[in-house]
Amino acid sequence: MGRKLLLEHINVPGIETLEVYRKMGGYSAAEKAIKTMQPDDITEEVKKSGLRGRGGAGFPAGMKWSFIDKKSEKPRYLVCNADESEPGTFKDRYLMEKIPHSLIEGMLVSSFALGAKTSYIYIRGEYFYVLRILEKAIEEAYAAGLLGKNIFGTDYSLDVHVQIGAGAYICGEETALLESLEGKRGNPRMKPPFPAISGLYASPTVVNNVETIAAVPHIINITGDEYAKIGVGRSTGxxxxxxxxxxxxxxxxxxxxxxTVEEFIYSDEYCGGIKGGRKIKAMIAGGSSVPILPAHLITKTANGEDRLMTYESLSDGGFVSGTMLGSGGFVIMDETACIVRHTWTLARFYHHESCGQCSPCREGTGWMEKVLHRIEHGHGSMKDIDLLVDIAKKIEGNTICPLGDASAWPIASAIRHFREEFEYHILHPEKVKDPKHFAHEPFVSSKLENV
Amino acid sequence: MSKEIVFSAETLAVVNKLIKRYPEGRQKSALLPVLHVAQAEFDGWLSSDVMDYVASILEIKPIEVYEVASFYSMYNLKPVGKCLLEVCQTGPCMLNGADDLVAHFEKKLNIKVGETSEDGMFTLKTVECLGSCGTAPMLQCGADYHENLDETKADALIEKLRAENKRSRYC
Structure with missing residues (x-):
């Protein structure tokens, strides 16, 4: 059994209530932080812990906090990114739904560290029922004096509000989220200035993912050094x-x-192996935006080393033979899955979610969707494959925000590792007429056979 | 014929509470939540009259409301059936049978995606990832998630919604 921090008490009945959460030691980190620590000491602990942003980018959280403009006379804000919309990712929803107070306590400690007096949780619109759970938890916290004025009898006061989105993946990008929180379209902003200098209402702002914020009280409880002992190298906790x-x-x-990735997929403690005992075909390790990996690169790196669930090991081999830990949205495909169809659904997703500001992304995602649609439906030609690679290349790096890259990587990697399957669709249109073409008769590539 | 576009006193109190969450002069920040409230109050969609009304409440220009309402996928700019069935179709749901589920609803309700059933009860819509990948396939109807669906569960859901005969709403 691995060590549990965030989900240690997940099975305790009533853990969603303040009463049980406190019984299990909840809000002790907040009390310790606010009564006995200086804000900068908290940031120091977070730096020592090595905690990296859990939303996907993996940027060191303590460093992000230290960028906040302390000379500004404007109010500072902490904004929690609960816009979780990356296909394959539903961890924040689980945490907020089951242990809402872990996020509220994290907001309290983090806001204190940053000197924020008002903080917002921006949650995706579809999670309306989670919004209600959070609002209830916040109400409980106010009633117990854990939010509001003079928290723990100190002169620190904090208000926390939840803002609901309305259906837009792009609002998970931090500056688009801030635009949305200001009541506008979710168009990402040009950077610099970064939110730490000019964020919400042009004030110094830190935007952190739900899981990142919820990890902070645990770091305060066990100390940053202890937290850093969990994990491997720069992948701590x-x-x-x-x-x-x-x-x-x-x-x-x-x-x-x-x-190890192997243990995660096959042990009963985690995924419990592949459905129906079938063969594994592909893995997406960190949400739909990261490169897809074929069977022979999942549990081993190209060098034959064990692949680990760390930022470094998953990206071993770069984009040629590696991927990314990303958001932790882990999707497994068995031999009956059609990679072309799956890639087409992702292309459709990015086309739907492009905000339309940058032409390479606005136009390119639409072209990729169209080309993939025709390949999947048996109307493709061989030059379509290189056309997709070409479009993906021209989007990557040429947009204001990472949605462009995120749309290009899954397609480029699917072609890199499963080119034969794209060719098969083009050469055998009659075999792919049925939308479930590989569910009955798996497509076996030469690479798959070698596993 | 159409009812007058004014929030009830009760709803207005909710809206005013929402506005108070933001600093003075930043009432526009309440636009997204207020549009949800308006959509729920006025038959599940946002007509231009409703949007103009929201603009007047928040003291912003109507265009500021239109551009937001047209950006986010949860706002309906056309009338919808009483129950909006939003079936997720992205990667993980596709792997677990979302295509079959959509086809089943099309057949059962005798409509295509994007259409409303003749009795005005159901609108079928496909949506992108709802963060329910581990419980796929699934759909959202109002604030409720219906997960791990198969044809039997889908049929039972339709019957239940028909019997309840209530308008689904997010809030």
């Missing part, structure tokens, strides 16, 4: 992984970073 696709036990798991 525990991470929530949401696992889905063709596995026996889909769900959200907390792992110690450094667990």
């Amino acid at each position: 525990t991470k929530l992984i949401s696992a889905s696709g063709h596995i026996n036990k889909p769900g959200t798991y907390e792992i110690e970073l450094g667990l």
Whole structure:
């Protein structure tokens, strides 16, 4: 059993209530931080812990906090990114739904560290029922004096509000989220200035993911040094992984970073192996935006080393033979999955979610969707494959925000590793007429056979 | 014929509470939540009259409301059926049978995606990832998630919604 921090008390009945959460030691980190620590000491602990942003980018959280403009006379804001919309990712939803106070306590400690007096949780519109759970938890916290004026009898006061989105993946990008929080379209801003200098209402702002914020009280409880001992190298601590696709036990798991991918997929403690005992075909390790990996690169790196659930090991081999830990949205495909069809659904997703500001992304995502649609439906030509690669290349790096890259990587990597399958669709249109073409008769590539 | 576009006193109190969450002069920040409230209050969609009304409440220009309402996928700019069935179709749901589920609803309700059933009860819509990948396939109807669906569960859901005969709403 790996060490559990975020989900340690997940099975305690009533853990969603303030009463039970406090019984299990909840808000002790907040009390310790606010009564006995200086804000900068908290930032120091977070730096020592090595905690990296859990939303996907993996940027060191303590460093992000230290960028906040302290000379500004404007109010500072902490904004929690609960816009979780990356296909394959549902860990934040689980945490907020089951232990809402872990996020509220994290908001309290983090806001105190940053000197914020008002903080917002921006949650995706579809999670309306989670919004209600959070609002209830916040109400409980106000009633108990854990939010509001003079918290723990000190002169620190904090208000926390939840803002609801309305259906837009792009609002998970931090500056688009801030635009949305200001009541505008979710168009990402040009950077610099970064939010730490000019964020919400042009004030110094830190935007952190739900899981990042919820990890902070644990760091305060056990100290940054102790937290840093969990994990491997620069991948410290525990991470929530949401696992889905063709596995026996889909769900959200907390792992110690450094667990092998093999154990995560096949052990009963986690995914419990592939459904129906079928062969594994592909893995997406960190949400739909990261490169897809074929069977022979999942549990081993190209060098033959064990692949670990860490930022470094998953990206071993770069984009040629590696991927990224990303958001921890872990999707497994077995031999009956059609990579072309799957890639087409992702292309459709990015086309739908492009905000339309930058032409390479606005136009390119639409072209990729169209080309993939025709290949999947048996109307493609061989030059379409290189056309896709070309479009992906021209989007990558040429947009204001990372949605462009995120749309290009899954397509480029699918072609890199599964080119034969794209060619098969083009050469055998009659075989792909039925939308479930590989569900009955798996497509076997030469690479797959070698596994 | 159409009812007058004014929030009830009760709703207005909710809206005013929402506005108070933001600093003075930043009432526009309440636009997204207020549009949800308006959509729920006025038959599940945002007509231009409703949007103009929201603009007047928040003291912003109507165009500021239109550009936001047209950006986000949860705002309906056309009338919808009483129950909006939003079936997720992205990667993980596709792997677990979302295509079959959509086809089943099309057949059962005798409509295509994007259409409303003749009795005005159901509108079928496909949506992108709802963060329910581990419980796929699934759909959202109002604030409720219906997960791990198969044809039997889908049929039971339709019957239940028909019997309840209530308008689904997010809030």
